[in-house]
Amino acid sequence: MKIGARIIKTGIAVTITMYICKLLNLEPAFFGAVSAVINMQPSIFLSVKTAQDQILVHILGVTTGLILGYLAGSNPMVMGLITILLIALHIKFNFQSSVTMGIIAALFVLSASAEQFIPHALARSAVIFVGLSVAMFTNIILWPPRYRQQFKEKLEESNKEAVLYFCQAVQDYVKLDNIRPALYPEQKDYVHQLNKETRKLREFLSREGDLLNAGKAEQPNWFTITEKFIDYNQSLIGKADRIYELLPARFDRRLQSGLQPVSPEFQEILEILASGCITITRVNSKLRSIIINRQIAVPEEISENYWEKLTQAIELWQATLTGSYYLHPLLDVAVTANEIKWASRQAKKLLYECTVSKITN
Numbered sequence: 001m002k003i004g005a006r007i008i009k010t011g012i013a014v015t016i017t018m019y020i021c022k023l024l025n026l027e028p029a030f031f032g033a034v035s036a037v038i039n040m041q042p043s044i045f046l047s048v049k050t051a052q053d054q055i056l057v058h059i060l061g062v063t064t065g066l067i068l069g070y071l072a073g074s075n076p077m078v079m080g081l082i083t084i085l086l087i088a089l090h091i092k093f094n095f096q097s098s099v100t101m102g103i104i105a106a107l108f109v110l111s112a113s114a115e116q117f118i119p120h121a122l123a124r125s126a127v128i129f130v131g132l133s134v135a136m137f138t139n140i141i142l143w144p145p146r147y148r149q150q151f152k153e154k155l156e157e158s159n160k161e162a163v164l165y166f167c168q169a170v171q172d173y174v175k176l177d178n179i180r181p182a183l184y185p186e187q188k189d190y191v192h193q194l195n196k197e198t199r200k201l202r203e204f205l206s207r208e209g210d211l212l213n214a215g216k217a218e219q220p221n222w223f224t225i226t227e228k229f230i231d232y233n234q235s236l237i238g239k240a241d242r243i244y245e246l247l248p249a250r251f252d253r254r255l256q257s258g259l260q261p262v263s264p265e266f267q268e269i270l271e272i273l274a275s276g277c278i279t280i281t282r283v284n285s286k287l288r289s290i291i292i293n294r295q296i297a298v299p300e301e302i303s304e305n306y307w308e309k310l311t312q313a314i315e316l317w318q319a320t321l322t323g324s325y326y327l328h329p330l331l332d333v334a335v336t337a338n339e340i341k342w343a344s345r346q347a348k349k350l351l352y353e354c355t356v357s358k359i360t361n
Helices: 005-023 027-037 045-072 076-093 100-111 114-141 147-174 184-207 217-257 264-291 306-319 327-357
Strands: none
Touching: 005 027, 005 114, 027 045, 027 114, 045 076, 045 100, 045 114, 076 100, 100 114, 114 217, 147 184, 147 217, 147 264, 184 217, 184 327, 217 264, 217 327, 264 306, 264 327, 306 327
């Protein structure tokens, strides 16, 4: 089991909170410890946001408890009513923090006698503020989360794996022969998960505001480009999935036709399709160099040569066929070629945007 910095910081925050509550004779210290645990978030922004929500939820709970306590007294009916009321208010104001702490605060106040309502409310508030303050400062001072480098590494890995997955899908389509194709569900899940993790790290980095420091005016540009790069990776993965969806049906058709050898004309088409990944791999390498590593990369023009060559090969292949058998393979070729065309052109457009924007990171 891996014990990370956040786990250690949570333990430290709970320890400090308990010591402070004991030193200041604040009870119940347990609530302070719970507040510290809740407020130890994976980013500084989330810690601050959670602390704000906790304070609002707590004030709402204590205030509601005091008002109903003084108006209706303290009894099980009032406690049930205040629970319903706080949940409704929590939903109405859309607090991100749990309503549980607010309900506990209100019930804690009502559990005392009427003359002790306010002392109980103040004591409860004090331990909560100690807990969330300790957690927030511990998160900021001790090993503060640094998502910048993590994000760049994950973005690079995500793109490499997305390109690899896409080109593997193309190769599996091209090389489909007499064996039922493997669809690699584990790899599919892996590349999708990688892209989700990359997007999550980008959100953390955005919230931290690390990219928008004064004196770095180009960085918002870079941040916008990284979002487009993540979207490109996601689309690339989705297009690879669609190519893989073609393989079982194509194999079944070959099986029904007796697994006949691929004609030289169709083999030429397949080889042209496979060569498209050379461009995709090269352009994505340039994208990584300029977006991740701040290297200079030369943009590439969008050319029709590849597609003209493919069109000529298809026309030669069609001239050798009779009947309607070729229609399904033609549709499959069209789908695969369209995915390759999109992957290549979109990468070149993004590369051009990177070079024109002169992004930095």
